Amino acid sequence: MYKFICYPTCSTCMKAKKFLDDNNIKYELRNIKDNNPNKEELNNFIKLSNKDIKSFFNTSGLLYKKLNLKDKLPNMSFDEKLELLSSDGMIVKRPILVTKNKVFIGFKESEWGNLIK
Numbered sequence: 001m002y003k004f005i006c007y008p009t010c011s012t013c014m015k016a017k018k019f020l021d022d023n024n025i026k027y028e029l030r031n032i033k034d035n036n037p038n039k040e041e042l043n044n045f046i047k048l049s050n051k052d053i054k055s056f057f058n059t060s061g062l063l064y065k066k067l068n069l070k071d072k073l074p075n076m077s078f079d080e081k082l083e084l085l086s087s088d089g090m091i092v093k094r095p096i097l098v099t100k101n102k103v104f105i106g107f108k109e110s111e112w113g114n115l116i117k
Contacts, residue, residue, distance in 0.1 A: 001026045001027060001028055002020075002025065002026065002027040002028070002097055002098060002099050003027065003028050003030060003096075003097070003098035004016070004017065004020060004027040004028065004029050004030065004095060004096075004097055004098075005030045005032050005037065005094065005095060005096040005097075005098070006029065006030070006031070006032060006094050006095035006096070007031065007032050007033055007089070007090075007094050007095075008029075008031060010094060010095070012094070012095065012106070012107050013094055013095045013107070015107055016095045016097070016107035016112070017029075017095075019107070019109060019112060020097075023115070023116045025115055025116065027097075031089075032089035032090075032092060032094055032096075033089045033090065034089075035089075036086065036087075036088065036089035036092065037085075037086065037089075037092070037096070038086050039082050039083065039085075039086045042056065042082055042085050042086055042092075043082060044103075045096060045098065045103045045105070046103075048098075048101065048102055048103040049102070049103040049104070049105055051105060053078060053081050053082065053085075054073065054081075055093065055105055055106075056085055056092055056093055056105060057069065057073065057081075057085070057091060057092070057093060058090065058091055058092055058093045058094065059093075061090055061091065062090070063088060063090045063091055064091060067091075069084075069091075093105050093106055094106070095107055097112065099115070
């Protein structure tokens with residue numbers, strides 16, 4: 001069973017959830033605002049996603065803008081970024097889908113479509 005980490009009122013998360021449901025893909029839902037991934041989980045997600053840590057930031061989020069992270073992130077270490085991501089789920093890009101050996105960040109139906117093949 002997959003882990004589906006999302007913010008339930010996010011329109012992109014709702015589209016991703018509909019995709020999973022429509023394709024009978026079993027998952028455990030986790031609200032990122034109530035239960036944000038910790039540093040260890042995030043570090044593992046980053047490795048499994050084959051993406052840079054910057055891909056895990058919700059750059060269109062209000063908190064990202066309020067904290068002026070666009071200007072701060074380039075000067076931060078990996079550990080500082082990891083600490084920041086683990087501090088508040090609203091900073092983390094969503095949804096996150098965790099499979100046995102892959103992590104998908106954000107919803108792109110073309111990428112997620114491989115799950116049903």
